[in-house]
Amino acid sequence: MTEGARPPAGPSPELTLWYARPARDWESETLPIGNGALGATIYGTVATERVQFNEKTLWTGGPGSPGYDFGNWPEPRPGALAEVRATLDARGRATPEEVAGRLGHPKTGYGAYQTFGELTVEFPQESDTPVEVDDYRRELSLAEAVARVSYRAGGVGYLREYFASHPAGVIVGRFSADRPGRVSFTLRHTGPHPGTEVVAADGRLTVRGALADNGLVHEAQVQVLTEGGTRSATGNAVTVTGADAAWFVLSAGTDYADRHPKYRGADPHPKVTAAVDAAARQGHRALLAAHQADHRALFDRVRLDLGQRMPAGVPTDALLAGYGGGGPADRALEALTFAYGRYLLIASSRPGSLPANLQGVWNASTTPPWAGDYHVNINLQMNYWPAHSTNLAETTEPLHAFIHALRAPGRVSARRIFDARGWVVGNETNPFGFTGVHDWPTAFWFPEAGAWLARHLWEHYRYTRDADFLATSAYPVLREVAEFWLDNLHPDPRDGLLVVSPSYSPEHGDFTAGAAMSQQIVREAVGTALAAAEILDTDPELRAELAAVLERLDPGLRIGSWGQLQEWKADLDDQESRHRHVSHLYALHPGAQIVPGGPEALAAAVSLTARGDGGTGWSKAWKINFWARLRDGDRAHTMLAQQLRDSTLPNLWDNHPPFQLDGNFGATAGIAEMLVQSQHDVVELLPALPGVWPAGSVSGLRAAGDLTVDLDWAAGRATRATLTAGRDGPVLVRGGLVAAGCRVTDRDGGVAVRAVSADTVEIPAAAGRAYTLTAR
Incomplete structure (x- = not known):
């Protein structure tokens, strides 16, 4: 094969990943498409195409799997928690192994996310001598959400196109040629699940079985259609001969349902059949x-210009390999990375299915890393960091539904393990309500996860100001989380403050009482539950109790002996530690308890500097956001560059290693944070602009308060900003544009604003109006 390279084609070369050869490795080179529930990855191999696909509910484990117990203790352990708390009260510390021995429980029947298998499409050779292939190109257009493979062989131009349609609930592939009658192939399904039956009839493959582990029924159907030529179906294959073009539609499903305790619903056959037929x-x-109209309605909301210029004739893997952190080509990769995170979120999280997991929706294994599950000590949450700020609020619906589905099993775990009200979920979970514990000493205990998940419902309200959502969806979850912690907080005998005990700073150090991250999360949870109840004017007795607890709750914000923000209540931080978790900065991001310029912010910078710029892909992505919140755009950009150089695969998937998508989502969120922030209910313009982005523009970002923000800058300063209000009410705007003196106008002319400070103004906004700030 000759690997011809040609300039990017299509409507948006700056939003296209492309390669001059087929994929050889699934993890690092295949190109992903998805519609939320279904995902596929494209190899683009010439003689035999491979289309690996997934359906997000195809999981082993759970009910029906031997020994599954939701992670709950099979027998009561009277006094177990009290014993651990007494140990911590007396000694201050306990080893993870010691605590796991008392509170852990072996994980049984947990299961793992599964591949559905592959479609293989075999193209016949016309002779024993392979035909030389020229002008090969494999691409993924982010703007169109279409993957393509094109090449020339034997004087014929061939084109393959793939997309995953959310409106239709199917994956579609089409094969065509620029000469009539030249499309011939045999399509089969191969899969790893014993007992699966594959039957071909009337141009349709039906793939059906039940997982041996838990009996989960699964079915996929692939209908092949032709434009000219002939089609035949025999055994387990569909063959097309001499067509001008041919295409297939694929749908898949299982009998999973997110209903505790059985997690089973209807047989998938009728729904899959109806989707394929339609x-x-x-x-x-x-x-x-x-499909494109549906995708563009989300993707096109945001446009980012960093002064990039995509170099002609340079494939994406070469662009990545040549990245140096400066210049128009490097800006092109950074802008592409931002867009790719938004594309991946649209493709892996749409209403009607489970949320994006560690690998989004894409997985080629029956034993994926970490089960391809939902780690909730940061990873699931990070997946959704860009959802609101980059104008993709609709993608959060699967997360919200998942959180609500955890409440029923979480109440059982709260009673059995903690003897508490409310609901809880531990360090990780699956689609089958695993809300208890396991026994891996450094990763089995994180009851704060439920509170961290609940903050996403509060964030949805902050960005949308949807009062009905607050009342019917967010507040019930926030209330129960707060009740859980009201029943579990423990008075520290040293100072009487209420602390989380036992407490573990994720995957680092010993168990203590009142670790910083635990306190910051719980303080936020109690505070937001109180704020929501006050907005809704409900539950006065609970409000009084929450307010009283806030007065006694340890804040988890202490400055230590070397100027650092302490990770634990005691000053135990090791200045030489380079641990990838920097969990004690939760109050900086995603929380908002630390104010830039204050003593805790300066201490957070000391901690970040000490930890260094290394770590896994998701860790680097978190550090982008940390530095952006600290208003240090150059350090934020350094972390972005580190992630691209050291933790990004050729297909631009984030590399932990192995690959997991939270780093992609975290990087996209971090870029947005560098340009616009609103965590303190003030719209901050260019709070962390790096020096390497001196001029540019962005449109369509979102800010808290139901606001859309467009922004232009030059010579490192904002020159123009437009805020479109979705609601009536005052809007606070801060930044250098305000400090330098600006004029505010709407469609009727000048707008009278109130100066709040030297760099902050208050705009009296009305719903549906756009307010433009321009430099004087």
């Missing part, structure tokens, strides 16, 4: 048009 009737052109 898509086949629509035709390829209509399917593609509806």
Whole structure:
């Protein structure tokens, strides 16, 4: 094969990943498409195409799997928690092994996310001598959400196109040639699950079985349609001969349902059949048009210009390999990275399915790393950091539904393990309500996870100001989380303050009482539950109790002996530690308890500097956000550059290693944080602009308070900003544009604003109006 490289084609070369050869490795080179529930990865191999696919509810484990117990203790352990708390009261510390021995429980029947298998499409050779292939190109257009493979062989140009349609609930592939009658292939399914039956009839493959582990019924159907030529189905294959073009539609499902305690619903056959039949009737052109309209309605909301220039003829893997942190080509990779995170979130989290897991929706294994599950000591949460700020609020619906589905099993775990009200979930969970514990000493205990998840519901309210959502969705969760902690906080005998005990700073050090991250999360949870109850004017007795607890609650913000923000209540921090978790800075990001410029912010910078710029992919992504919150755009950009150089695979997936998508989402969120922030209910313009982005623009970012922000800058300063209000009410705006003196106008002319400080003004906004700030 000759690997010809040609300039990017299509409407948006700056938003296209492309390669001059087929993928050889699934993890680092295949290109992903997805519609939330279904995902596929494209290899683009010439003689035999491989399309690996997933359906997000195909999981082993859970009910039906031997020994599954939701992570709950099988027998009561009277006094177990009290014993650990007494140990911590007396000694101050306990080893993870010691605490796991008392409170842990072996994980049984937990399960893992599964691949559905692969479609293989075999293209016949016309002779025993392989035909030389020229002008090969494999691409993924982020703006269109279409993957393509094109090449020339034997004087014929061939094109393959793939997309995953959310409106139709199917994956679509089409094969065509620039000469009639030249499309021939045999399509099969291969999969790893014993007992799966594959039957071909009337141009359709039906793939059906039940997982041996838990009996979960799964089915996929693939309908092949032709434009000219002939089609035959025999055994387990569909063959097309001499067509001008041919295409397939694929849908898949299981009998999973997110209902505790059985987690089973209807047989997938009727729904899968209906989806494939309806898509086949629509035709390829209509399917593609509806898919692109649906995708663009989300993706096109935000546009970012960093002064980038995509170099002609340079494939994406070469662009990544040549990244140096400066210049228009490097800006092109950074802007592409930002767009890719938004693309991946749209593709892996849409209403009607589970939220994005550690690998989004893409997994080629039956034993993926960390089970391909939902780690909730940061990873699931990080997946959704860019959802609101980059104008993709609709993608949070699966997360919200998942949180609500955890409440029923979480109440059981709260009673059995903690003898408490409310609900709880531990360090990690699955789609089957695993809300208890396991026994890996450094990763089994994190009851604060429920509170961290609940903050995403509060954030949705902050960004949308949807009072109905607050009342019906967010507040019930916040209230129960707060009740859980009201029943679990423990008075520290040393100072009488209420602390989380036992407490563990994720994957680092010993167990203590009142670790910084634990206190920061619980303080936020209690505070937001109180704020929500006050907004809704409900539960006066609970409000009084929450307010009283806040007065006694240890804040988890202490400055230590070397100027650091302490990770633990006692000054135990090791200045030489380079641990990838910097969990004690939760109050800086994603929380908002630390104010830039204050003593805790300066201490956070000391901690960050000491930890260094290393770590896994998601750790570097978190550090982008930390430095952005500290208003240090150059350090934030340094972390972005580190992530691209050292923790990004050729297909731009984040590399832990192995690959997991939280780093992609965290990086996209971090870039947005460098440009606009609103965590303190003030819209801050260019709070952390790095020097390497001296001029640019962004449109469509979102700020808290139902605001959309467009922004232009030059010579490192904002020159113009437009805020579009979704609600009536005052809007605070801060930044250098204000400090330098600016004029505020709307469609009727000048707007009278109130100066709050030298760099902050208050705009009296009205719903539906756009307010433009321009430099004088």
